[in-house]
Amino acid sequence: MAFQAAVRGLRAASTKQLLVSRNQLVRVSPRRWLNLQEYQSKKLMQDSGVTVQRFFVADTASEALEAAKRLKAKEIVLKAQILAGGRGKGVFDSGLKGGVHLTKEPAAVGELAGKMLGFNLTTKQTPKEGVKVKTVMVAEALDISRETYFAILMDRSCNGPVMVGSPQGGVDIEEVAATTPELIFKEVIDIFEGVRDDQALRMAANLGFKGPLEKQVMESLKIVNLSLKVDATQVEVNPLGETPEGQVVCFDAKINFDDNAEFRQKAVFAMDDTTESDPLETEAAKYDLKYIGLDGNIACFVNGAGLAMATCDIIDLHGGKPANFLDLGGGVKENQVYVAFKLLTADPKVEAILVNIFGGIVNCAIIANGITKACRELELKVPLVVRLEGTNVQEAKRILSESGLPITSASDLDDAAKKAVAAIAKK
Numbered sequence: 001m002a003f004q005a006a007v008r009g010l011r012a013a014s015t016k017q018l019l020v021s022r023n024q025l026v027r028v029s030p031r032r033w034l035n036l037q038e039y040q041s042k043k044l045m046q047d048s049g050v051t052v053q054r055f056f057v058a059d060t061a062s063e064a065l066e067a068a069k070r071l072k073a074k075e076i077v078l079k080a081q082i083l084a085g086g087r088g089k090g091v092f093d094s095g096l097k098g099g100v101h102l103t104k105e106p107a108a109v110g111e112l113a114g115k116m117l118g119f120n121l122t123t124k125q126t127p128k129e130g131v132k133v134k135t136v137m138v139a140e141a142l143d144i145s146r147e148t149y150f151a152i153l154m155d156r157s158c159n160g161p162v163m164v165g166s167p168q169g170g171v172d173i174e175e176v177a178a179t180t181p182e183l184i185f186k187e188v189i190d191i192f193e194g195v196r197d198d199q200a201l202r203m204a205a206n207l208g209f210k211g212p213l214e215k216q217v218m219e220s221l222k223i224v225n226l227s228l229k230v231d232a233t234q235v236e237v238n239p240l241g242e243t244p245e246g247q248v249v250c251f252d253a254k255i256n257f258d259d260n261a262e263f264r265q266k267a268v269f270a271m272d273d274t275t276e277s278d279p280l281e282t283e284a285a286k287y288d289l290k291y292i293g294l295d296g297n298i299a300c301f302v303n304g305a306g307l308a309m310a311t312c313d314i315i316d317l318h319g320g321k322p323a324n325f326l327d328l329g330g331g332v333k334e335n336q337v338y339v340a341f342k343l344l345t346a347d348p349k350v351e352a353i354l355v356n357i358f359g360g361i362v363n364c365a366i367i368a369n370g371i372t373k374a375c376r377e378l379e380l381k382v383p384l385v386v387r388l389e390g391t392n393v394q395e396a397k398r399i400l401s402e403s404g405l406p407i408t409s410a411s412d413l414d415d416a417a418k419k420a421v422a423a424i425a426k427k
Contacts, residue, residue: 034257034262036255037083038079038081039135044255045253050222051216054071054140055140056071057081057138058135058138060117064112068110069106071138074104075102076102076138076139077138080121082121082131084123084131086125092120096116096119116133117133121133142251144241144251145241145243146241147169147171147239148165148239149164149166149169149173149176149237149239150203153233154234161189161224163187163195163221164185165185165187173238185203195225204218209248213248216248220240220250223235230265232257234256280347287336288329289329289343290327291324291325292325294325295323296323297320298351298353298420298424299324299352300315300323301341301355302355303327311356314414323344323347326340328340328367334370335370351382352420352424353380354387354416355386357390359389359391363391364391364392367396375403375407383406384406385410385420386409386416
């Protein structure tokens with residue numbers, strides 16, 4: 001959990017960075033956790049009885065054209081599906097500008113999709129080379145006469161979910177909260193009882209929906225049931241809009257999930273699209289390893305997020321640059337150590353490895369056995385500095401010293417960082 005708290009904010013930044021000193025930032029690869037495509041979130045909402053735009057998903061230009069014809073809509077919106085914001089202002093390497101297009105001609109949908117699918121889309125939140133678009137969403141375009149904001153959030157102070165709404169939607173809700181806090185309305189939800197009718201009506205009134213629209217809003221509040229059903233930590237609808245025809249529609253949705261609930265949300269987590277993730281991150285996650293790639297050349301192999309950040313900082317302090325942020329966690333097994341070394345050595349930037357383990361619930365002997373196995377089987381070619389402290393540390397040091405492997409021992413973290421930096425300087 002500490003690792004998630006330390007790194008979760010990194011996934012949303014357009015230029016992923018981690019502070020390792022007062023004067024230096026290093027770029028990192030994003031860690032997404034579960035992040036669904038827009039059409040996947042809308043499908044979950046649709047299945048829960050929440051009103052969304054009619055839509056189809058296409059993987060080819062011909063499928064997109066056929067979908068546009070099947071919609072029989074007055075106007076169609078075509079959206080590139082990638083895990084990044086700013087799609088509307090993005091640019092494709094095909095030359096097409098914009099990842100979101102409106103048209104009244106189904107034939108144009110096929111032509112536009114042909115310039116999206118298989119091409120990289122670059123936005124303010126993607127790497128500079130962009131992200132390849134493999135799927136597009138073809139949806140009915142609806143006019144919006146009024147935009148509101150609605151979300152379900154988990155609030156520690158309330159010990160459970162809270163409905164948050166504002167009649168000012170379609171904009172940055174943080175700005176609304178800062179400038180006109182009186183336009184932010186909250187309703188605390190009993191996690192066992194669910195949303196009461198009086199709460200739903202009060203929220204509908206606060207959002208400015210009147211008459212027949214109140215009932216529609218109450219139907220949209222089935223989002224609350226969805227959030228509890230799928231173990232969501234956040235369901236944000238911005239905008240929850242009103243159309244000129246008198247419909248209340250969820251036009252966009254962002255859903256965050258509790259990753260600790262994966263064991264009971266297998267259907268939801270099976271939708272995870274890892275094609276946009278760092279391959280090393282994806283592979284590490286299979287073995288319950290937490291990995292973040294950095295720009296340096298000294299690999300950091302640690303247990304605990306705080307220790308990982310401290311290791312990155314002290315490497316930087318001694319003039320080195322961390323190559324990664326790898327957290328073993330607590331219930332480590334020997335095979336995980338081996339896999340971790342395999343991941344670290346797969347990074348061509350790595351010129352040295354620093355192992356920094358503080359064995360509380362971690363048995364240092366398990367780490368030592370994993371290290372010796374990895375060094376032999378992977379034929380480790382880069383310098384290895386190891387600092388171990390804590391549970392069964394004497395046995396661990398005996399294993400390392402009797403292995404006959406070229407492992408440099410360190411007495412403490414400062415000593416380990418100095419030796420790792422010095423090992424690269426000698427090369």
